Amino acid sequence: MAEFKSGFVALLGRPNVGKSTLMNRVIGEKVAIMSPKAQTTRNKIQGVITDDEAQIVFLDTPGIHKPKNDLDNYMDQAAFSTLSEVDIAIYMTGAMDKIGPGDRFILEKLANIKTPLFLVINKIDLVHPDDLLTLINEYRTLADFAEIIPLSATQGNNVDELVKEIKHYLPAGPKYYPDDQLTDHPEYFVVAELIREQLLLQTRDEIPHSVAVVVEDMNTHENGKLVINATVFVDRESQKGIVIGKGASMIKHVGIGARREIEPLLGEKVNLKLQVKVQRNWRDNPLFLKRAGYDQ
Numbered sequence: 226m227a228e229f230k231s232g233f234v235a236l237l238g239r240p241n242v243g244k245s246t247l248m249n250r251v252i253g254e255k256v257a258i259m260s261p262k263a264q265t266t267r268n269k270i271q272g273v274i275t276d277d278e279a280q281i282v283f284l285d286t287p288g289i290h291k292p293k294n295d296l297d298n299y300m301d302q303a304a305f306s307t308l309s310e311v312d313i314a315i316y317m318t319g320a321m322d323k324i325g326p327g328d329r330f331i332l333e334k335l336a337n338i339k340t341p342l343f344l345v346i347n348k349i350d351l352v353h354p355d356d357l358l359t360l361i362n363e364y365r366t367l368a369d370f371a372e373i374i375p376l377s378a379t380q381g382n383n384v385d386e387l388v389k390e391i392k393h394y395l396p397a398g399p400k401y402y403p404d405d406q407l408t409d410h411p412e413y414f415v416v417a418e419l420i421r422e423q424l425l426l427q428t429r430d431e432i433p434h435s436v437a438v439v440v441e442d443m444n445t446h447e448n449g450k451l452v453i454n455a456t457v458f459v460d461r462e463s464q465k466g467i468v469i470g471k472g473a474s475m476i477k478h479v480g481i482g483a484r485r486e487i488e489p490l491l492g493e494k495v496n497l498k499l500q501v502k503v504q505r506n507w508r509d510n511p512l513f514l515k516r517a518g519y520d521q
């Protein structure tokens with residue numbers, strides 16, 4: 226029998242190319258946070274798949290772009306520091322996305338690392354095959370890709386091929402995680418992200434990214450339900466009004482939506498208690514970022 230293989234795979238790419246969708250498709254569980262909005266994923270979230278041939282540990286990295294504030298800066302560092310620890314780096318793009326200065330900037334940086342680099346072109350369900358070939362040829366001039374894999378994360382086309390190629394490039398190695406482990410991320414963070422996801426979905430464009438969620442505690446039971454106390458931090462008083470909504474209707478719906486996601490994840494009934502607080506300029510406050518869990 227062939228030797229067991231294992232290793233770490235970093236998923237890189239602009240916001241909204243479908244990194245979280247792909248990871249969820251591969252792993253089959255909701256471990257990364259998806260949303261039609263950019264930058265939902267702020268932290269590294271690991272997903273693990275194990276079969277009898279290999280164990281693949283995915284790092285869903287935050288997007289890389291020109292830093293505008295401390296949080297952006299933090300996200301860039303997290304993305305690049307990940308690359309020194311991984312066995313394969315995957316640069317992901319959308320089949321509809323034109324190659325821009327951002328892609329060139331990142332691929333130039335990636336050219337300097339020794340890690341094998343894959344190009345994954347996602348969302349092939351949206352383009353004509355001829356246009357796909359043109360895009361592939363353009364990318365070939367930008368970097369020396371070990372593999373180029375077009376796929377559709379939502380439809381599932383060619384996702385198996387990606388997994389096969391990842392296994393091919395992984396080194397022989399041990400299981401880092403038990404067979405049934407899907408993520409090593411603290412539950413607090415995942416729960417906070419599920420609440421934030423609901424906020425982004427339900428408030429639409431009214432509170433762009435000026436919202437952070439901190440789970441204060443999650444360890445007591447009341448009437449057979451796990452009590453989760455969480456705080457939503459916004460930048461401005463006006464945003465507080467939007468998040469709470471008329472007669473507290475918005476925060477109530479956010480709570481209901483989040484609970485629907487959290488209960489299957491934790492495997493028990495939950496009593497979710499949300500409060501909303503104004504914390505000015507939280508994105509530039511290192512202490513706050515640390516408290517909110519952005520300090521790995």
Ligand code: GDP
Pocket residue numbers: 238239240241242243244245246247258259260261263264265266347348349350351376377378379380
């Ligand atoms: P991320 O920011 O890179 O993690 O992107 P997400 O996984 O959050 O996906 C962004 C959006 O693209 C979501 O609305 C997804 O449903 C959509 N999306 C992801 N993969 C595909 C795909 O293969 N085809 C199509 N048509 N849409 C996709």
Ligand code: MG
Pocket residue numbers: 244245246257258259265266
């Ligand atoms: Mg994401």
Ligand code: K
Pocket residue numbers: 240241259260261262263264265266
């Ligand atoms: K997203």
